[in-house]
Amino acid sequence: MLQEFREFIARGNVVDMAVGIIIGAAFTAIVTSMVNDLINPVIGLLTGGIDFTNKYVVLSGEVAAGTGLEAARESGAAIFAYGSFLMAVLNFLIVAWVVFMLVKAVNRARALAEKEEKVEEAPAGPSQEELLAQIRDLLAARSA
Structure with a gap:
């Protein structure tokens, strides 16, 4: 069973998926910061803080x-x-x-x-x- 687990982990698909999830989390942080810190304040200024x-x-x-x-x-x-x-x-x-x-x-x-x-x-x-x-x-x- 340990051998099967090693083969599963060593597959490119699993590694690619892990990298995608990690990059996705970092990308989410960038988008959230851009929306909350840059765009929402401008929209709040334009709408009078509604x-x-x-x-x-x-x-x-x-x-x-x-x-x-x-x-x-x-x-x-x-x-x-x-x-x-x-x-x-x-x-x-x-x-x-x-x-x-x-x-x-x-x-x-x-x-x-x-x-x-x-x-x-x-x-x-x-x-x-x-x-x-x-x-x-x-x-x-x-x-x-």
């Missing part, structure tokens, strides 16, 4: 006016928390946009690097057979 998180409608039960969402939930009333949903959708759209922009930048950089590699490659010269045929023709022309 936060929909505490917006809700009481469907049944008694909740005093001006009560926060958590307190309203704790009161046992049926709450339609549309603000939390709107904020979740907004955050999803922001994160999706940031990921799109990062992937687009990586793809552009990759395409640029591939283009430079193609330029750096020397054009292929004639094959040995072509060179030998040219030499043969030159020798034949010289002896004629």
